[in-house]
Amino acid sequence: MFGPNNVLAWATFLPLGGAILIVLLTALRYVSGLSKHALDQASRAIALCTSGLSLVAAIYAWSFYDPNAAGMVVAGKASGVQLVQRAVWIRGFNVEWFVGVDGLSISMVLLSGLISFVATIASLPWWSGAKDREMAGMVEDDGHAGGAHGGHGHGEAHPKHFSVRMVPGYMVMLLLLQTGMMGTFVALDMFLFYVFWEVMLLPMYFLIGVWGGPRKEYAAIKFFLYTLAGSVLMLLAIIGVYYNSAGASLVDGSATEHTFNLLELAAQGHAGQFASAAPILGFEFAKIVFVALFIGFAIKIPMFPFHTWLPDAHVEAPTPISVILAGVLLKMGPYGILRFNFAILPDATRWAANAIAIFGVINIVYAAFVCLAQKDLKKLIAYSSVSHMGFTLLGMAAMTPTAISGAVLNLFTHGIISGMLFLIVGVIYDRAHHREIARFGGLAQQLPEYTAIMGLAFFASMGLPGLAGFISEFMVFSGSFPVYMTYVIISATSVIITAAYYLWAIHRMFLGKLNETYRGFPDLNWRERLTLYPLGAIAIVLGFYPQAILGSINTTLHVLVQNVRL
């Protein structure tokens, strides 16, 4: 079923197939009177299967990918892009369905598949004890009005848990989101990339806006408008690049005068095609396009001035969506920058490198300090994501082989670790229905297993050697050191601050005397174990054998750095 040339298409569109199936089923409900409970369970099963299959496809893609193969030849040079599938889509605009994977995107494809599958599991109310479900408000009210919630210890009845509200709708949105994400990572045609970029935004808006927390509308709108503003800039830049690009041939050989094909554009950019383009508004073309694209992607990273949407979006989004948002969506920014800015506009990249490094350092140190002052655990983790993404920025700006490999590895490891972190917040939120660190206390006595996995996640995020976080941090620091010594030393101080705020959070939440309100809380149930332990295992394995990922991503990135440097 999964051959080298169609595995990416399968990986991208399997979730979409699932979504369509669910929609049909919902329609069936009105025709043949399928019960609500049956429909919910069916849509959950479909979502689980399709995202599982999508993950299997991603793993196949990973196995097909050979880091040392020359891959597709573009403009006379081996581009290292494999598993290519091309077809003409819109002949008028020379737009192709051009899908392929190289060192940069293979790890992202795997991450996207993995995190989506984990998030789908986390969206189900299954595999958990009756007491868990009742406490989390996951009671399926088939028929009887408003589930009678015992509300352990708390007087007020809990609002219905997101996993039992409008389940088919939730699952369709989730699957659409997965398709959008996978597509964005595999698309090698600018137009196709932008289409998948927008497909990814829409379901995210609904997922936060409908199934979110108290201030969900504000957060959803803020998220959507922010990203949309970015993508408008991006669209303008894409069009600018398109009309200034030289011709290239479509898959059926017909020549074109402009092209959306990213690999062709990269070759042309390297050959100085855009350096000679007409200036816009008096500024140099390459610089303007670089800045426009960069801002569009920087919002996603999120970079310092554009990051305020992240804490709100995370605080209000339901747990699995936070996992996806932190696990995969944040990686779109740096991936885009490497795929577009670095590849197509090398000289503008050299011009902007120092600025990116400075923003990276600000991201790291500023967000680390802000974390220290956070009262809400999820906001703390959101800001820590901002801080960790700063490493990627610094790594990319330094443009040395070690730094850029460290930057891209950081995307993968941070994806895994922040996925774990948000799942952990979800576990405690399902039980206590609040996230204020100060109100917890001594949870270690009541929830030993939870404390253990939390410890693993927190220490991994802190960059403890032996766990995945440290490797990418070390590589970014060591790689960027010769190029930006002072920046690295400044951002190295974040190692201390990160340790401080994480340990302080552990101290206030888990150590000390057990707060009586949390007496009798059940420990992890099987669903939570099923999501947390695989990620934990990967974090440890990557801690001791990161070459598994690095082996695949090094070659492409080092060629990219060589191109940008020369």
Added chain:
Amino acid sequence: MEHASHALGPVLVEHASYLWLVPLFPLLGALVNVLFGWRFERSGKKSLVHVVAVGAMALSFLTAAYAFVQMLHLPAERRFLQNTLWNLFSAGRVTVDLAFALDPLSMMMVLIITFIGTLIHLFSVGYMWEDEAKAYWRFFAWLNLFVFSMLLLVMGDNFVLMFFGWEGVGLCSYGLIAFYYTDREKAAAGMKAFVVNRFGDFGFLAGLFLLFWGLGGAWAASCHTGGPSYQATPGMHSLAGASDAAASLALAPRVSLREHAAPAKHGAPAGHAAPAEHAAPAEHAAPAEHAAPAEHAVPAEHGAAAEHGTAPGHATASAKGEHGVGAQVMVGPTLNFRELRDQVVIEETGIAEHLKDQRVWGVALLALVGIFLFVGAMGKSAQLPLYVWLPDAMAGPTPVSALIHAATMVTAGVYMVARLNFIFALSPSAMGWVALIGTLTAVFAASIGFFQYDIKKVLAYSTVSQLGFMFIGVGVGVYWAGAYHLLTHAFFKACLFLGSGSVILGCHHEQDMRKMGGLKKYMPITRWTYLIACWAIAGFPWAAGFYSKDEILWKAFTSEHLALFGTATPWLGPAIYIAGLLAATGTSFYMFRSYFMTFTGEYRGGQGHGHEHGEDPHASVAAPHHADPHGHHDAHPAPDPAPAHGAHGHDAHGQAHGGHGGHGHTPHESPWTITLVLVVLAAGAVLCSLLGLPAAWTGHEPLLEQWLSPALTAEVPFVHKPHALEFVFQALGVGAGAIGFVFAWVLYKDNKSKVPAALKEKFLGVWTVVYNKYYVDELYDLVVIRPSLAWSRALSWFDGHIIDWLVNFAGSVARGFAGIDGWIDKHFVDGAVNAVATLTIEGGRTLRRVQTGRIQTYLYGALAGGLAVILLNFLIP
């Protein structure tokens, strides 16, 4: 201390494929305890927990012993066992292997760790059995994990693996210090330890990178001064793209050694341009196991190490052939200790000169590297500015203090400096800095130790002080003496800590010395072992302390090569000697003070005579007896009579708790598992003096120096002084110890004399300052913690209000414009249309009045029109 052969060759490597078993056993022990420990405990097989733990330690010790035997059989210069598992990661020039290596120095450390570790595990069986935290398995899991990390630190073949161990021990010390986490203060102590260690790690990383890229000539001055022209361009190094280990190694240039011939112009064989084509080295098969997320039970990394298969050991190109001639030495940035040692120590490579003439921020690179690496050591080995966490670390159980904060972890800093002796030796100002900080810490910590009442606090400050001594040793350049003091200190300090543990256990968890006294009657063995250890630490002859401390002080006195911040300071050596002497007297004073207060005089526990509790304002780490009152007095569970079946010969443990049954307040001797360990340690403290008998006594180099010479290759120019002078200085050392002893004897023998109380009344101001540790903790709180919290709150406020406000403001501005548009549209455009309508109506109304209905007016109208036409006809020409 001259070495025979001048030109040192590269290290000759012996491949030993079993080395990774040494750290593996403690790790397995920890895993088993973590996963099944609490099941054992709950199902009543509590003893199984310590069987696993001690068993793991014993196996690890046996393997280490085997390696030691193999090393003994090797000739001196071939004593280097190496075992590579797989390539951890590599990108560009940074390539790191998961590899273990044992050279004489790390062999000694491994032996200390495993031997003393096993003893302490044995001790903990007795000590932790009745512990109120009811987490017997968690203690042993953390302890095993700690030993694993420590072994990783010591046996690591490169900086990164050392750093793995470095932070691993930090994590385990956090876990063990905060063992009684229900007490919030003790949990805070754990956190404090970890964060302060992180300060150190920040320095360690910075030093590491400086050194790493310094090797690549990142800061090479354009014109390189003298020495073999080794011109390394940063372009070649930091920008060389290599996607896997083999390619990365292929990039490193090779220097072939000519026997004393002028070193040929070293052509860097590695092409400048990064190898565009991808050399296809033996591929690390993409491991499938982490991709399939299904299995999640046991994190599969070390357990399934075998299936990785040993990656192609990138046997270094060092020749197997005879020593030196034609050997290839790899040059350029490397994280591997052995490669680093080869290129720096061998002059022909020119790296040493190259490093010396590099300057960063106007400061010599090597000095900066030394200082930053030493900052790392300060954090880990609790030196002056970053020592604050060690006294608070006494919150952990006593065996933890013994193992971690006496024998192993705190010595990591000393080990690191000893391991990098050739780097420190190159820069006098780095050595000066290390020695200076060591001295200051020694004196400072000793002074605080004088007035502490908590027995563990006294020992903690004594540890900090003794570490100061060790750093004086390695700082001054006598690395073997520093290592020797590390060894001796491990023995007698462990014995002291465990002695205090036994005392605490005997006095029902009483840590305050004022509530003890006269224990020599009740606990004879503990008393004698404690006395021997005091004898050793005070530096009296025939006990280990004397030999190591005096060797250090003697070498300090005879060293004129130190420098501080670039300026040579020959006077620094003797000054250090004098300060060291002072610290030695202090050491013996507070040690014997603690001995006399606890063991002589009458037992003061329980009667609660009106001792001045009030003025003990800073009982920050309150003795457990009033922290969690309920814990102490619950009835002790019936001891588990069945002695556990010793799976392995060595751990003849089992814990008959005979003497503990009686509930009465009279102290009692600890069970044999504890006393046995104490005796062994005391014996060790005495016996290891044989290793260090100075040349002055025996005419030949001390055993340990010979043993360590292959590892500690740095030649440091000490001034040659006649042996007679050495004897005099040794006598001086003994005298200093005696003075301390006499003072302690006079003031504290049998706790009868009122002089200490009187002295305290007179100098109450000084006393409270010293008792409260010069208020250093409060200072840090004021200078570091409070400002950073305030700064973070400010940033968070800024983030929440300014940036968020801007975003919302943009939103409201957009809404404002929309409102204005709407208003314009409603009022102007619509208005115009309505205006036309009203105009016509008004116009019509006004014109109506013209129609009067009378014919004549119309006639007038018509005539007026006609007349106008006629007039116009005439007017217009």
Added chain:
Amino acid sequence: MLHVGLQHFLVVGALLFSLGLLTVATRRNAIGVLMGVELILNGANVNFVAFNHYVTGGVSGQVFALFVIVLAAAEAAVGLAIVLAIFQTFRSIDVRLADTMRE
């Protein structure tokens, strides 16, 4: 200038016309207005005949004058009938009352 020429007749015609106009314009009595109209028509006739006699010769001028007289008669008849009708409805033939057409 005293010998009677065309101008003299034109002057007389003009005078007749003006006085007729004056009458029509100032008379409040409907019949007065009609009389005015008659004067105007006569003024016109004088001009017709004068031009016929002094300018064109022939008879057409006089024929036209005859037609004018005929029509004047018809007009007077109708006018007076209307006046009578007004008189019936308004009880007076004051021209100012008959302004119901104004609306």
Added chain:
Amino acid sequence: MPRKIVIWVVLAALVVTFVGVLGARMAEGAVLPEIILGPLGLTDALFYLFAAMTFAGAATVALSKNILHSALGLLAALMGTGSLYVFLSADFLAVTQLLVYIGGVLVLILFAVMLTNRITEVKISNASLGLVGGGALLVATVPVLVFVAIATPWATIVPAELAPTTREIGNAFLTRWLLPFELASLVLLATLIGAVVIARKELKQDEPDTSVS
């Protein structure tokens, strides 16, 4: 009141006798002697006389307060005009004037006057409207018309001898002006019917007076 009537009768008698004498003389073909009026020829003198009469009649029509006086003024004006035609060799026209205009129209007007104003109020206030407006009107029109009449260089021809024109008029009516002639007859017919329709009494009286504006 009888005194006014006597005056008028005497005047009328004088005028009749004078015209009679003149007519008799003209019948004998005698040319009126010029010498009576100094430089003025007899015809010119007569012309001025008749012109004065027409002017006086017209002025009475325009200005008199009494409607009857204005009717009589109209009579004088029409008579004067008719006599002027004679000077313009339009004899048939003079007679038609006399018959149709004076006999028909004037009588009709008198009838109308009598019907609309009760005899008792002989002194019907007939003040004209705004004499000021009228004066202005006169001032505006008379000079213009007189200026045009005098100043225009009329292309006059020598006037042919006074000769009876009835024959030519008859011919003209039935040949060249046949269409207007027939139309005129239609007009007269229509007028006849119209006058009858308007003047019918019984319809008007019982209808309510609705058209009050």
